[in-house]
Amino acid sequence: MNPDFAEMDIRSLRAYVLNNRNDNEAFYVLADRLKASSVSSTVYPCPDTPENLAIMEQAIQEKLGQSIQKKITPQ
Missing domain, CATH: 1.20.5 (Single alpha-helices involved in coiled-coils or other helix-helix interfaces)
Known part of the structure; x- marks a missing residue:
């Protein structure tokens, strides 16, 4: 059973993904979160x-x- 990724902060989610590299769902949730948090950054x-x-x-x-x-x- 996977943890509730919505309740995890980015730091915890990143640690989870690093420890569970085959968990694609966690990876995509992390990628979405990182993309959403970088919207205000200047490129x-x-x-x-x-x-x-x-x-x-x-x-x-x-x-x-x-x-x-x-x-x-x-x-």
Whole structure:
């Protein structure tokens, strides 16, 4: 008898799936839950043109510069 997957949190469900790798029902319930929980996340496209790649590199350098500046500047 399978546990009630609807009552399990994602962490418990993930642990169950890892211990019961042949339980397809549990796997699909976990996949549905993970997909539903990621709806609000932002997905950025892969930089596929030289212009987009340059923009991404500049943004990363700016972010790294901000991060380093925060570490150097005492609060």
